Amino acid sequence: REAACRDALPAGGPWEAALFGPVLQRADCLQHCLGQRLGSPPSAHRASRANRRDFQRREPYNYLQVAFFQLKKLDQKLSAAHTFFVANPQHLQMRDDIKKYQRMAGVKSDNFRDLEPTPHWEAYEAGVQHYNADEYLQAVVRLEESLKDALLALEECRALCEGPWEDEEEEEEEMQPGLYEAISAHYVQVLKCRQQCVLEIATKPGRISATEDFIPSHLDLLHFAYDQVGNQALAAECAASYLVFYPTDEQMLKKMKQYRVELGEDTAVTAREDIQHYVQRSLMEKKLIYYAVEHLGGTFNDPDLWTPDELIPESLKEKHRPPSPADALASLKHVRVSLHFFTQAGGWCLRATSPRWLLAMCAFFSPGSVPFEGVAVTLDSQQMNGTHRVVFDGVLTEAECKDLLRLTKAAGEAGDGIRARRSPHTPHERFEGLTVGKAMQLAQSGDVDWRDARLLLQASEKSGKIIESYFSPARKLHVSFTHLVCRTAVDEEQEGRMDLSHPVHADNCLLDPEGQECWREPPAYVYRDYSGILYLNDDFQGGGLFFTEMDTVTVTAEVHPKCGRLVAFSSGKENPHGVWAVRRGRRCAVALWYTHSREHAEQEQLKAEELIEQRDVKQDQTDGEECQRTDGSSRSCSDPPPVANSGARSASWRHKPGSERMQQPKKLRTRDEF
Known part of the structure; x- marks a missing residue:
């Protein structure tokens, strides 16, 4: 193969000059133009990937709206806030702020202007609206405008792909590639970037997923709209353009035959030139990318549904071909069904x-069944008007709730444990949070009681065992995150309050109430499978949990807090939930999330277990030394000390006979007074 390569493409052959001559000329042209426009070396004006990402997410407008608020420029603040919110509809604080602004006196809908409008999307949505209303004359005007602007936006996106090489893996120690490998890698990166541009323009600001077949769908809509207004010539042109993407579409081929009859066989019906150019160029790029993937390695996620099957190399088809039913069954390790x-x-x-x-x-x-004595199901899914929801009582005793509340107080007094700050969800409450890892650090430094820090860890593990046994007995659940959270009402800011303590959301997907969908994609915690809230008190007003439909408005169930009550539910779109405003007092609870994925198990939890195990070993050694020094005792060192009153706590941690093993797992085994 090496000899064949040398014979076909000898180093320094004429092909190099033919290839690199135009490349060098274009580089010179670009450098000259950029220097002339920018007035300094172009490299000084290149933004980092992080900065570009922030601007794509419209992050600067979040800062601008705060600045305009400080300057008391209400109109500009509303526009900046709205511009940010259009691209970040999942931002809970901004959503609440926008609702407040809408209720303010003197504020009109015109005040909420998008300062970064996307012309092709505005025209597309208007065109579709006219189309659905059978207003076809208006529809063709806006859809043509949208198609023109979309192709223009596509070219702008493609131009931005020709930037510097970006090593996504950033492995500095890896061997640097040679000339041809480096050129190939950079060029393929540019080609892949260009291919992804169609997804970029097909994704509405604020949405995560792109509209499928965005360009072909324009032609499909235009074809029908032109046909309805009696313009068969343009209808035929759009149909021919659509067939460039899908040449075997039977319905469109039938329509083309009909148009040829109506227009006359002598009338030439051809696809639009810009569409032909777009498809031919895209296919050429795909061919190069697939060659690189096949021979040089890497992956390619083709953004288009219309890519011809014959363009994909057979070796890649074989690699990604779905297995036969028999092979699929033979390879199954876990089956997950609902x-x-x-x-x-x-x-x-x-x-x-x-x-x-x-x-x-x-x-x-x-x-x-529930594997702990004293724990009972209070409400099941049917009683809560939903699926995969349940309320348990008796998970903690009154004494254990008081101990965890004492932990929050001690951590707050430690200064760097729990810090009261404005809630990230509402300005009307103060928010305090403590993780398992932080609790263990404070216990090591002597700021909090070891037993209270251990209790937080045990409460998380016990709740996980309960949820696993009830919902997922066949699959192990791992702790994903544990957060002891207190929300305190700010007394002077409760009058006229209209917001929630925590707006309605789902835990592993981004809720889209308008589209009645929940996108299980980052930045959502997509790996979370089950959620829980373990309440510690009820001496406050408000703060109850509620479930809704996908519209985030229709309430289907409510849960009132009380000590030892655990509400558990699956983390997906079937359980949108929120928290009513805390209007008086301090509401404390342990927020819990669990996952089937071992890779996403909480590292703090594992480290905390190691710390406790090390401390127990050290404590056992100390006890053994003390036992050897004492005399006159008939009790052996391995015997437990006599207990006059076992207390309420030990009962809540005892397993039911036969529920699992006769002995508790080590991490749930009771020690001391537990």
């Missing part, structure tokens, strides 16, 4: 006449 069954009058979740496999499924997927 089935919904209903309790019958006789207590069965299915009738006795149901197929046996359904009865077996029903038994397997029915909620499991």
